[in-house]
Amino acid sequence: MPAENGQIRLVVGLGNPGPEYDGTRHNIGFDLVDQIAANRSLKWSRDRKFRARTASAGGTLILAKPITFMNLSGNAVARLCKFYKLKPDQILVVYDDVDLPIGKMRFRANGSAGGHNGIKSLIEYLGTNEFPRLKLGIGAAGHPGGMVDHVLGKFSAEEARELEKVLAIAEDGVNCALSAGLSAAMNQYN
Numbered sequence: 001m002p003a004e005n006g007q008i009r010l011v012v013g014l015g016n017p018g019p020e021y022d023g024t025r026h027n028i029g030f031d032l033v034d035q036i037a038a039n040r041s042l043k044w045s046r047d048r049k050f051r052a053r054t055a056s057a058g059g060t061l062i063l064a065k066p067i068t069f070m071n072l073s074g075n076a077v078a079r080l081c082k083f084y085k086l087k088p089d090q091i092l093v094v095y096d097d098v099d100l101p102i103g104k105m106r107f108r109a110n111g112s113a114g115g116h117n118g119i120k121s122l123i124e125y126l127g128t129n130e131f132p133r134l135k136l137g138i139g140a141a142g143h144p145g146g147m148v149d150h151v152l153g154k155f156s157a158e159e160a161r162e163l164e165k166v167l168a169i170a171e172d173g174v175n176c177a178l179s180a181g182l183s184a185a186m187n188q189y190n
Contacts, residue, residue, distance in 0.1 A: 006089045006090065006181065006182070007090060007181075008090055008091070008092045008132065008177055008178055008182065009060065009061060009062060009084065009086055009090045009091075010061075010062045010063075010064060010077075010080055010081070010084065010086055010090060010091045010092070011033060011036065011061070011062070011063050011064070011091075011092045011094065011174060011178075012029070012033070012063075012064045012065075012066070012073075012076075012077055012080075012091060012092070012093045012094065013029035013030045013031070013032055013033030013034070013063070013064070013065050013094045013095075014029040014030070014066070014070060014073050014093060014094065014095040014096075014118040014119075015027035015028070015029050015030035015031075015065060015066075015070065016069050016070050016152075017065075017066075017067045017068075017069070021152070023154050023155065024151070024152050024153060024154055025096055025138040025151050025152070025153060025154075025155065026070060026096055026138075026151040026152055027096075028094075028095070028096045028136045028138060028163070028167075029065075029093075029094040029095045029096065029118075029136070030065050031163075031167060032094050032134075032136065032167055032170055032171065032174070033055075033063045033064070033065055033094065034065075035167055035171055036063060036171055036174060037055040037063050039171065040057060042055035042056065042057060042063065043055060044065075046067065049079065049083070050064070050076055050079045050080050050083065051066060051067055051068050051075055051076040051079060052064045052065060052066045052067055052068075052076040052077075052079075052080060053065045053067060054080075061178065062080065062084065064076065064077070064080055070117050070118040070121075071117040071118065071120070071121055072121055073118040073121045073122060074118075074120075074121035074122040074123070074124050074125030074126060075121070075125055077091065077093070077122055077125065077126065078125040078126060081126070088126050088128050088130055088131040089109075089130065089131060089132065091131045091132065092132045092133065092134060092174065092177060092182075093118075093119070093122060093131060093132070093133045093134070094133070094134045094136065094170070094174070095116060095118055095119065095133065095134075095135060095136070096116075096135075096136055096137075096138045096151065097114070097116070097135035097136060097137055097138065098138055098139065098140050098141065098147070098151065099114065099137075099140070100135055100136070100137025100138075100139075101137050101139050102137050102138060102139045102155075102159050102162050102163065102166070103137060103162045103163075103165065103166050104137040104166075105134060105135065105136050105137065105166060105169065105170050105173065105189065105190075106134070106135045106190055107132065107133070107134050107135075107173065107177065107182060107185050107186045107189060107190055108132070108133050108134075108135065108186075109130075109132055109182060109186070110129050110130045110131065110132075110133075111129060111133070112129060113129075119133070132177070132182045134170065134173065134174065134177075136166065136167075136170060137166075138151065139159075169189070170189075172189075173185050173188070173189035176188055176189065
């Protein structure tokens with residue numbers, strides 16, 4: 001089904017595949033798209049041609065979780081865009097952000113990778129940084145040099161309670177972006 005330019009048709013959650021990464025800070029993008037799929041009663045399927053797990057609502061909305069590791073996410077997203085004939089402004093990428101505290105979120109229409117390897121990969125494969133994104137705060141590492149342990153670490157019980165709240169708000173924000181557009185979501189949820 002054709003969509004107007006700028007109408008979001010693909011929501012991609014970034015994360016790392018495999019049970020050892022479930023519940024880690026780096027997989028918060030997966031957590032949100034899983035929640036969206038569950039609340040819309042959508043079932044995930046694995047599609048090797050996309051290098052992603054996908055769930056679809058009648059072709060008008062595609063949810064995706066790349067099965068590549070984070071730093072190769074752009075490959076899966078580029079494949080999905082090519083197959084569904086989507087432009088970068090029709091994608092919403094959801095991912096973790098260490099520069100935002102836990103419980104905070106921010107929609108952006110574009111921007112740099114900001115040191116995030118998944119976003120670097122998307123920019124490389126799409127050839128642009130002009131794609132919408134939703135950054136979900138995971139807080140900064142507690143000590144210098146501890147970034148890898150931090151992003152691949154699990155949320156504490158207190159953080160998990162905060163995460164549950166922010167994921168509900170983030171889902172509302174994504175639904176707003178899907179129905180009313182990115183600008184409306186930015187105005188209401190940033």
